[in-house]
Structures are given as C-alpha cells and as structure tokens.
Ligand SMILES: Nc1ncnc2c1ncn2[C@@H]1O[C@H](COP(=O)(O)OP(=O)(O)OP(=O)(O)O)[C@@H](O)[C@H]1O
C-alpha cells in the first residue's frame with residue numbers, strides 16, 4: 001500500500017540522566033539511539049526486543065509522555081492524533097470501578113455521562129468482562145485488569161493504538177483469543193497499531209511489519225515485512241512461511 | 255459478633271463507672287477532689303437546664319470547626335503547591351521545619367495577648383495546630399500519586415483541571431484524610447488550650463471557673479463534653495473515609 005505515512009520518526013534518541021544527574025551526550029543512560037521509521041495508516045507494526053532495549057521508552061516518546069533528547073516524532077494528519085495506550089502494567093485507577101475506568105477517556109473528551117456509560121458498557125462486553133462492571137480493580141485478576149486497560153484504550157476510538165506488551169500477563173488461551181479479537185478490531189475499525197512485545201509468535205500473528213530493536217541502546221536492527229495472508233488462523237504458525245519469518249526474527253534477536 | 259462487641263464495651267464502661275463511684279464513696283476523698291458520678295450527673299443536668307453548657311460547648315465547637323476549616327483550607331492549598339514545586343519546597347522548608355519544632359501550646363499565651371481573649375485567638379491557635387499534619391499529609395499524598403497514572407493522563411492530553419480532580423484529588427485522598435483525622439483531634443486540644451490561657455467563654459473557660467470555685471463536678475462535666483465533641487469529630491472523619499474510600503481494602507473493618 002503506497003500511502004503516505006502518518007507517523008514519521010527521525011533519528012529519535014532518548015538519554016536518561018544517570019545517577020550523577022548528567023545527561024550529556026557521553027554520560028547518561030542511552031535508552032534509544034537514532035531510531036528512524038515510518039508507519040502507514042492502518043498498518044500494524046510490532047517492535048520486538050530484549051528487556052531493557054527501550055521499547056517502553058519508545059512508546060512513551062510516541063505518546064509524548066516523554067520528550068526525546070533529540071530527533072523528531074511527526075504525525076502527518078494532525079498535529080497530535082488521538083492515542084489509546086495500553087501499559088505494561090494494567091495501570092487502572094483503584095478508586096474507579098471497572099466501568100468508570102473504561103469511561104475515563106470519554107470523560108476527558110467531555111462526553112455526556114449517559115452516552116459515555118453506554119459506550120464503556122460495549123467495551124466491557126467486547127473484552128469479556130460482563131458482570132464485573134461494578135468491581136473495584138483490586139478484585140480483578142491480572143489478566144482481567146489488563147483487559148480493562150485494553151478496553152480503556154479502545155473506548156474513545158483512537159487513531160493510533162500504542163500497546164506495551166498488553167498480553168504478557170494473560171494465560172495462553174485468553175491471549176490467543178485476544179489476538180484474534182485485536183486483529184478483528186484492527187481490521188474493522190481501520191486503526192493504526194504500534195505494539196511492543198517479547199513474543200515472536202505474537203508479532204507474526206498480528207503484525208504487517210516487525211521491527212527488531214537491539215540491546216541497549218536500542219537501535220532498529222531489522223525491519224521485516226510480514227506478508228502472511230489474513231485473517232490469520234491459529235494453525236498459521238505451522239506453515240513454512242511462518243517458520244521462515246520466525247527464524248529470521250530469532251536470528252536478529254540473538 | 256458486632257452485638258457481642260458492643261455488649262462487652264458497655265459492660266466495661268459500667269464497670270468503670272462503678273469503680274469510680276466506689277472510689278469516690280469509700281476513698282475518703284472530699285468532693286472537690288473527686289466528685290462521684292452522681293454528683294457529676296446532677297451538675298450536668300444543672301448546667302444543661304440553665305443553658306450554660308450549651309452556650310459554652312457551642313462556643314468551643316465553633317472555634318474548633320472554624321479553626322479546622324481555615325487550617326485545613328490553607329494547608330491543603332499550600333501543600334498542593336509545595337508538592338508540585340521543588341523550588342517552593344526549598345524556599346519554604348526552613349519555615350516548615352522550624353514551625354514544626356515550636357510547641358504551639360507554649361505560644362498560645364502570646365496569641366491570646368496579641369489577639370485578645372475572644373474567639374479569634376482560639377480560631378487562630380486551632381488553625382495553626384491543624385495546619386501541619388494536614389500540610390504534611392497533603393504533600394505526601396500528592397507526591398504519592400503513581401507516575402504511571404500521570405503518564406496515562408498525559409497520553410490523553412488531559413487538561414490541568416482534569417488531572418487535579420480526576421487523578422490527584424482521589425489518589426491523595428486516603429493520606430489527606432489521615433491528616434485530617436489527626437487535625438480534627440488536635441483542633442479540640444488547640445481550642446481548649448487557648449481557652450485555658452484566657453477566655454470569657456467556652457468549655458476551657460468553664461474548666462477554669464470550676465477550678466476557681468472548687469466546683470470539681472463542673473470540671474468533669476466540661477471534660478466529658480469535650481470528649482464527646484472530639485469523638486464526634488473523629489467519627490465524622492471516619493464516616494467521610496467510609497464514604498469515599500470504599501475502594502480501599504483497609505477501610506472494611
Ligand atoms: N524514567 C527513567 N529514568 C531513567 N532510566 C530509565 C527510565 N525509564 C527507563 N529507563 C531505562 O531505560 C532503559 C530502557 O527501558 P525500557 O523500559 O524502555 O525498556 P523495555 O524495552 O520496555 O524493557 P522491558 O521489556 O523489560 O519492559 C532501561 O535501562 C531503563 O532502566
């Protein structure tokens with residue numbers, strides 16, 4: 001698809017001040033170094049990398065939670081697209097019930113309460129938490145909490161989804177159901193997704209493109225196109241094409 | 255279970271009263287040293303019927319509530335600003351540390367000299383004494399807001415106002431209310447100390463009167479009324495906690 005990219009990242013570097021407070025080019029902790037890539041509309045991009053390679057840092061920079069030390073993050077369509085973010089931890093507000101947590105982005109947009117509740121309720125059902133609307137986050141299992149986080153990221157119909165290992169804490173069965181669900185949502189709602197993961201299988205099951213980051217400081221080591229047919233079913237991982245891609249990724253990670 | 259607890263509590267109170275009565279009766283202590291429970295009860299009824307108890311209790315309650323209100327308001331606003339600004343914290347911290355070290359009870363006479371024996375000096379003392387626990391807990395509470403939740407709000411480009419009311423206030427509330435609970439108790443102490451130093455009304459004034467006239471039963475009446483005030487205030491804060499902190503496990507008692 002030869003469309004114009006909606007997101008261009010150019011020479012992005014993030015350096016955290018080290019214990020001495022120094023963040024000069026030499027000192028400091030270099031989390032990301034000269035990252036450049038582009039993302040097209042409706043593309044599903046996965047970042048794969050070892051722990052500490054700066055994956056979370058990258059997402060935080062894309063969401064403008066964190067100011068890059070140097071380099072540029074540019075969104076073409078609008079100055080700032082609507083973002084839905086799923087964090088590595090569920091990151092729910094403990095004083096809000098499940099439904100109210102999911103409703104938060106709508107409140108921030110100023111949507112009326114009745115409408116917001118109805119939309120949040122839809123999301124509750126989408127992530128399979130019907131019956132838990134009024135529970136406090138403390139009463140949820142890790143996997144359930146993570147699904148609330150996913151619902152919250154989707155509820156306000158964002159242009160760009162940023163997912164930080166969203167399924168890491170789920171059991172294998174739920175995880176695969178969520179993969180299918182996410183593929184479906186992504187195709188139906190035409191979203192652009194950037195997802196961070198540890199899992200080669202997960203990235204190949206979901207992504208159009210997989211970018212591999214190196215160990216710290218993170219650089220893009222491989223940009224791999226995943227041209228597996230969609231919709232991808234469970235058994236796709238036993239096909240030779242899948243195996244070949246998986247092998248390439250494994251080699252890049254080592 | 256709950257019935258059993260309250261039954262036990264009630265019988266323990268009755269036993270205490272009995273012990274007090276026996277001590278007063280057979281301890282060969284004169285009534286101006288230790289009046290019996292009955293003496294105190296009679297004095298209580300008298301103070302109620304002549305209206306003096308309600309008047310003085312009302313004055314003290316007003317001082318407590320006003321002092322608590324003013325002190326809490328100022329401490330909350332300042333605490334929030336200090337929590338958000340390291341510069342302000344550095345500028346103010348010498349004062350904050352020094353003022354923590356001043357025994358407020360000891361400067362009460364000074365305040366009464368400056369502001370007179372009326373209500374104002376008491377409200378002032380109460381506000382001062384309430385100020386610090388609320389300030390400290392506000393600072394700690396606002397600082398303890400999880401950074402990850404700030405990230406969440408920032409990813410939505412939340413307005414400053416939404417960050418305040420949808421994140422910082424609810425997140426800091428448990429610690430803040432802990433400070434308020436301490437403040438409520440201290441406020442009672444502040445009002446009474448101020449009144450003992452110099453006042454023309456209030457329960458502290460009543461204690462002084464009782465002492466001067468060897469009307470020890472009156473001192474007891476004032477004391478019990480003070481306890482009732484302090485307990486109700488404390489209970490009020492607990493009620494607020496139950497209402498707003500239902501999401502916390504620790505509130506379920
Ligand atoms: N706020 C921060 N201050 C200082 N150093 C940080 C900060 N955030 C991250 N780092 C450092 O930057 C590096 C990259 O961290 P990051 O969280 O992006 O890694 P990650 O790829 O997400 O790892 P994981 O897979 O374990 O989640 C790490 O060495 C981390 O210690």
Ligand SMILES: [Mg+2]
Pocket residue numbers: 055056057088164
């Ligand atoms: Mg991470």
